[in-house]
Amino acid sequence: MASMLxxxxxxxxxxxxxxxxxxxxxxISQAAAKIDVDFDYDGPLMKTExxxxxxxxxxxxxxxxxxxxxxxxxCNYEESRGNYLVDVxxxxxxxxxxxxxxxxxxxxxxxxxxxxxQPQNLSTFINRPALGILPPENxxxxxxxxxxxxxxxxxxxxxxxxxxxxSNENAFKTIFMWYRNKERxxxxxxxxxxxxxxxxxxxxxxxxxxxxxxxxxxxxTLGCLATTHSKAIHKLDIPSLxxxxxxxxxxxxxxxxFVKENQQEEARCLEEVEDxxxxxxxxxxxxxxxxxxxxxxxGGDNHASDDFFRKLxxxxxxxxxxxLVDEVQTGGxxxxxFWAHEHWGLDDPADVVTxxxxxxxxxxxxxxxxxxxxxxxxxLISRVRGRGxxxxxxxxxxxxRNKLITIARNxxxxxxxxxxxxxxxxxxxxxxxxHAHLFLNIFSDILANFK
Amino acid sequence: MASMLxxxxxxxxxxxxxxxxxxxxxxISQAAAKIDVDFDYDGPLMKTExxxxxxxxxxxxxxxxxxxxxxxxxCNYEESRGNYLVDVxxxxxxxxxxxxxxxxxxxxxxxxxxxxxQPQNLSTFINRPALGILPPENxxxxxxxxxxxxxxxxxxxxxxxxxxxxSNENAFKTIFMWYRNKERxxxxxxxxxxxxxxxxxxxxxxxxxxxxxxxxxxxxTLGCLATTHSKAIHKLDIPSLxxxxxxxxxxxxxxxxFVKENQQEEARCLEEVEDxxxxxxxxxxxxxxxxxxxxxxxGGDNHASDDFFRKLxxxxxxxxxxxLVDEVQTGGxxxxxFWAHEHWGLDDPADVVTxxxxxxxxxxxxxxxxxxxxxxxxxLISRVRGRGxxxxxxxxxxxxRNKLITIARNxxxxxxxxxxxxxxxxxxxxxxxxHAHLFLNIFSDILANFK
Numbered sequence: 072m073a074s075m076l077x078x079x080x081x082x083x084x085x086x087x088x089x090x091x092x093x094x095x096x097x098x099i100s101q102a103a104a105k106i107d108v109d110f111d112y113d114g115p116l117m118k119t120e121x122x123x124x125x126x127x128x129x130x131x132x133x134x135x136x137x138x139x140x141x142x143x144x145x146c147n148y149e150e151s152r153g154n155y156l157v158d159v160x161x162x163x164x165x166x167x168x169x170x171x172x173x174x175x176x177x178x179x180x181x182x183x184x185x186x187x188x189q190p191q192n193l194s195t196f197i198n199r200p201a202l203g204i205l206p207p208e209n210x211x212x213x214x215x216x217x218x219x220x221x222x223x224x225x226x227x228x229x230x231x232x233x234x235x236x237x238s239n240e241n242a243f244k245t246i247f248m249w250y251r252n253k254e255r256x257x258x259x260x261x262x263x264x265x266x267x268x269x270x271x272x273x274x275x276x277x278x279x280x281x282x283x284x285x286x287x288x289x290x291x292t293l294g295c296l297a298t299t300h301s302k303a304i305h306k307l308d309i310p311s312l313x314x315x316x317x318x319x320x321x322x323x324x325x326x327x328x329f330v331k332e333n334q335q336e337e338a339r340c341l342e343e344v345e346d347x348x349x350x351x352x353x354x355x356x357x358x359x360x361x362x363x364x365x366x367x368x369x370g371g372d373n374h375a376s377d378d379f380f381r382k383l384x385x386x387x388x389x390x391x392x393x394x395l396v397d398e399v400q401t402g403g404x405x406x407x408x409f410w411a412h413e414h415w416g417l418d419d420p421a422d423v424v425t426x427x428x429x430x431x432x433x434x435x436x437x438x439x440x441x442x443x444x445x446x447x448x449x450x451l452i453s454r455v456r457g458r459g460x461x462x463x464x465x466x467x468x469x470x471x472r473n474k475l476i477t478i479a480r481n482x483x484x485x486x487x488x489x490x491x492x493x494x495x496x497x498x499x500x501x502x503x504x505x506h507a508h509l510f511l512n513i514f515s516d517i518l519a520n521f522k
Numbered sequence: 523m524a525s526m527l528x529x530x531x532x533x534x535x536x537x538x539x540x541x542x543x544x545x546x547x548x549x550i551s552q553a554a555a556k557i558d559v560d561f562d563y564d565g566p567l568m569k570t571e572x573x574x575x576x577x578x579x580x581x582x583x584x585x586x587x588x589x590x591x592x593x594x595x596x597c598n599y600e601e602s603r604g605n606y607l608v609d610v611x612x613x614x615x616x617x618x619x620x621x622x623x624x625x626x627x628x629x630x631x632x633x634x635x636x637x638x639x640q641p642q643n644l645s646t647f648i649n650r651p652a653l654g655i656l657p658p659e660n661x662x663x664x665x666x667x668x669x670x671x672x673x674x675x676x677x678x679x680x681x682x683x684x685x686x687x688x689s690n691e692n693a694f695k696t697i698f699m700w701y702r703n704k705e706r707x708x709x710x711x712x713x714x715x716x717x718x719x720x721x722x723x724x725x726x727x728x729x730x731x732x733x734x735x736x737x738x739x740x741x742x743t744l745g746c747l748a749t750t751h752s753k754a755i756h757k758l759d760i761p762s763l764x765x766x767x768x769x770x771x772x773x774x775x776x777x778x779x780f781v782k783e784n785q786q787e788e789a790r791c792l793e794e795v796e797d798x799x800x801x802x803x804x805x806x807x808x809x810x811x812x813x814x815x816x817x818x819x820x821g822g823d824n825h826a827s828d829d830f831f832r833k834l835x836x837x838x839x840x841x842x843x844x845x846l847v848d849e850v851q852t853g854g855x856x857x858x859x860f861w862a863h864e865h866w867g868l869d870d871p872a873d874v875v876t877x878x879x880x881x882x883x884x885x886x887x888x889x890x891x892x893x894x895x896x897x898x899x900x901x902l903i904s905r906v907r908g909r910g911x912x913x914x915x916x917x918x919x920x921x922x923r924n925k926l927i928t929i930a931r932n933x934x935x936x937x938x939x940x941x942x943x944x945x946x947x948x949x950x951x952x953x954x955x956x957h958a959h960l961f962l963n964i965f966s967d968i969l970a971n972f973k
Contacts, residue, residue: 293745
């Protein structure tokens, strides 16, 4: 496999020479000329220095409407194929960076072009479905065929997102809701929580944190950025959150010469993780989750041992924190397994795994217990309970309860009360699924309009 | 125009009847049967109740892999055309919600299908260009032809994003960087700032805030969510930031009967905005910007007068805060002007305007002074100054300065020092653009590898 060949040859070559690999300097691999994908080019072809004159001209133009300082060069994507990126000056380069790890099977892959031209797929881009409320007919089936067919072990649920940052942001939120529900123990959201959350204050907005690692990169929106610590330029001048940051192991290479030192280094970092969880808890800031990359990419390709990650997973479980593995850059096959964290051999799977880039969509997998079960009307409905059809729930007080019963009756549904604030269901034994749906539709409307 | 007709007829009808408009109940408009777009259907066609049996079956399936409680029904997007959304049970509905305001010119518009099928556009979706570093050849030209051709007056710069939340998140960051640069007065970032930002602490992560309005909705990632105050369910259980929240006017209707009350209500809200800016400044939290929707949409379609917004803009200027208008839901023509805030007749344009949804891409426009000019190597380069080619900049100390000069010399560039930490340029009078590019390329490499 190309990835094994690359990693072995690179490791070998770089270690022996202790200098940078210069392509064209000499043959690294004897099979360098082999073309194994039909639509691939047969090698680099350089016509100008890069950026060439056309790229420089375009940079100047772009700089008129946005800061273009970070642009490397301009590309001709229609001419780019397979492993080769073609620039606007006609230079064809073997691309080992692939849009920061975002091209799964090469540029302009014929299968992808064919796929996107299908009316159903074109329709998705043009008709911008609001997936949460109006999904297309094949949504479940497509998720099962694609994302869920490669879901990490133990994670049966999947949510899609547009980008890696949104994937992590929403994974954090899923974790915070899960943690709060655990703390609450039941579904009884208080009036104080509902009111305080509207003005950004606890208890409605609890003082929860994600623990992250120095050198990690998890995106650049404000929540993600509070867990990103790779480069100052990403963070400078942006307000942040006081969330705990643990050291990530700095391993010495070659690994076989530093076995003991590296074990000590990893132990030191793990100890710091536990210390931080405890220290932050003492100042009333709860670590709801730990986020980590299998390989810190943006931060310098920093690795840790499988043992380190297994122990980190154990620490998360021990302290009741969710364990979130950010596979945005490592996922999709490039580490030799579909998900990099599969190398670790975890007994207990990760709780949440985020992805984007090579997956060609953002999103995250999670365990079933992380489904947001926060009710849609927590200010009206709580303590939902029942056996069979013998069900009930609580409302905030008897006035609300009685009003709900009256409104329902006028919409054609008879409900009964019990206790001082409960509504109970006591249907007959010939109550079927469609009756339940009928009720749920009517009651859902009532709740939506309730004032 | 359809929009004027709709708003007049609706206002008229709803006010006179004081009850909900029920379609099919009676003819509201005599031109209801007119078809003015070729590919549009000629009216609703209902076959089942909604959600129908197929939708309910699909909801159950989707619910196996993600919480599907919020789903209204499943759609057949390929059959949806123009103003009509078709569901999986064959019901055809006149769509006045359009994927939460995200469909600009109707479902499956032939021009959009044609456009997306063009190789250049297909390529964009398949080849996932990292636009910040490797844009396609036509990037500037396309931005000028499309987004910049409808840019709000005074805003010459545009940045694209994937969604509305990312647009607001990045607009906030642009504002924070602009504000910090103003405060700094020059480009001299301190070592303390660079180190503290890596651990989420001031002064590197300054205690800045965005002021928002109760009832506003600006997205659901953590930064945006701190400015969103429309529904508790969006915010409950998610940690937030202590940022100021002002009341948004609650106008009484019909407006002509409550002129004085409404003026007083708006004056009260504006006073509160100023009080909050001052109050937060006293507790060392600086309001760097104010964010507002021209019409609070998610929060209940709350309007305020043009005068209110003009005065709000004045308050922002008076206190040195950026004025950010969130046009994610209102932009794109639906208020009768391309941008809703064009109704206000501002003397001084908004500083930043965000968009998404009907624009079919996210992003934001901004004034030129909001270009992030944070240098790429603020720890190495500061106090950049010069006239003509008589330029110079500072480095952190003489050791760094001398090292940079030595490295440059070995790469073929002669530079001189001056003062105790400056590098000066004194080229000949035959120094051309291409020499400058040559230098910039070499020096950029040196900075990137500098340790």
